[in-house]
Amino acid sequence: MADLPFDVTDPRLAAAAWTRLAEPGDAAAGTLRAHLGAAGALDWLCHVDSRGWSGRALPAGSVDAGVSPPWEEAVARWLPRLENLDIRRELAVLHSLGGRLVVPGDDEWPTALDDLAERAPAALWVRGAGRLDRLGRSAAVVGMRASTGYGDHVAAQLAIDLAERGVVVVSGGAYGIDAAAHRGALSVGGPTCAVLAGGVDRLYPAGNTALLEAVMAEGVVLAEPAPGSVPGRHRFLLRNRLIAALGQVCVVVEAAWRSGALNTARHAEQLLRPVGAVPGPVTSMASVGCHRLLRDTDAVCVTGAADVLELLSPSGQDLGEEPPVERALLDGLDPLGARVLDALPLRTGATVSNLARAAGLSEQEVRSGVGRLELAGRAERSGAGWRRARDPRGGA
Structure with missing residues (x-):
């Protein structure tokens, strides 16, 4: 049975003490704290006798023997660190550095850590x-x-x-x-x-x-x-x-x-x-x-x-606008319009007959094609002929 120099019933001191007694992620310690609280778990440990059994029994049904860790092994890990433990020394070091102890239930406690269940930390030392x-x-x-x-x-x-x-x-x-x-x-x-x-x-x-x-x-x-x-x-x-x-x-x-x-x-x-x-x-x-x-x-x-x-944000909110996608020259055109636009010169206008020869189309098909391209803002008249608009990709 251990007699510690600080109040083991103080939940904050007890939570801090468990960070010294048990290694991070110790599931046995987490299970014990979950059922007894940090202070109750520490008090239970303090009453373990030389045979490895606590003079204070665990509450009936508090720990399922079928899923609980082997308590003898867990206690054997913790007892060597229980001797001469005075967590107030570590707290004094923390406070001298301007730090603070954060325990479950504090306003500052990050509840995301609760997802770790029995492997959640007993406390956090924070600066x-x-x-x-x-x-x-x-x-x-x-x-x-x-x-x-x-x-x-x-x-x-x-x-x-x-x-x-x-x-x-x-x-x-x-x-x-x-x-x-x-x-x-x-x-x-x-x-x-x-x-x-x-x-x-x-x-x-x-x-x-x-x-x-x-x-x-x-x-x-x-x-x-x-x-x-x-x-x-x-x-x-x-x-x-x-x-x-x-x-x-x-x-x-x-x-x-x-x-x-x-x-x-x-x-x-x-x-x-x-x-x-x-x-x-x-x-x-x-x-x-x-x-x-x-x-x-x-x-x-x-x-x-x-x-x-x-x-x-898996639903897509707060992602901002997608950057605009630049249209290629022939995007959005049917095969006839694409062939006519591809044949149109950039600067000087070309006549319908010249366009027909360049595109391999009939003059009637060229007239139909340039008419639709003009409506789409992708072709414009130039003298007696036609040429591409300044932005031949248009807005359609």
Whole structure:
């Protein structure tokens, strides 16, 4: 039985404590919290005896033994971190950085994370001027760290165009595509959200410290693990589910065959979020993951922000007007009109007989054809003959 130095019945302290006790995405911890609440779950854990059983039984029927995880294994994972736990230390670090703890039920809590069910975080450690409940329309833009110039350009331009349309760009703050996406959004004053794999007191990677500070000035940097947590390799894969959940759409710009960005895309698919992939050169190893998504999944081909906006607004609203399509010279004409227009000179007029010879038609067919072309604004008289109108494509 553990006796902790803080009030374990305080829901906020308990929620924060679970981010230190359990690894991100621990379904057993999430199931326990779902049935007992963060404080009740922590109190239950504190009463576990040396044999691994709690002196406080779970409420009858609260956890279905047929689907629940093996509690002995879960408790064995949590108990070593329970010893000497005082989450007030981590909270003091957070507050010294001007950050805040956001827990389920807070006004700022992003309800999109509730889609993660038992794998939802117990709390979020947040820094930045933005607010998580004001993400509005959002798109996760992810990709590989060892990106190419092509990938960086596409990611940045995509983020610029989305930010200008009021879409918040969510990414992981890493080198490569993540950084290009954050920079693109910031370049036009758009808020952006960076999800870290370690504590928010350790801006990682260190080479992106200035970028992440800029993100905090306009948006937010957040993490699920408590301050002081190291961004271990496994935590990058686990944090990807948060990126996928926070984005209403997930776009992969560049990804190798085995890439963390593909892991984010899989999380998005499981959450029923639309997934887009940017195609690249068929010879580029940096794009084989994107091509794999396009070939093997329901991912949509993304070539610009318009494609992402369409995924965000599937009914077509708020997409703006389609750019006008330029008509070709002979568009909209029947075969006779097309042959006559094709025979008409650009400058000086040609007589009906000359046009007939050029088009291989009878003079009667030429007269009929130029008459209809004149009505359509595609032919005009010039002296004793006919020529093309200034805009021979007309408006018909």
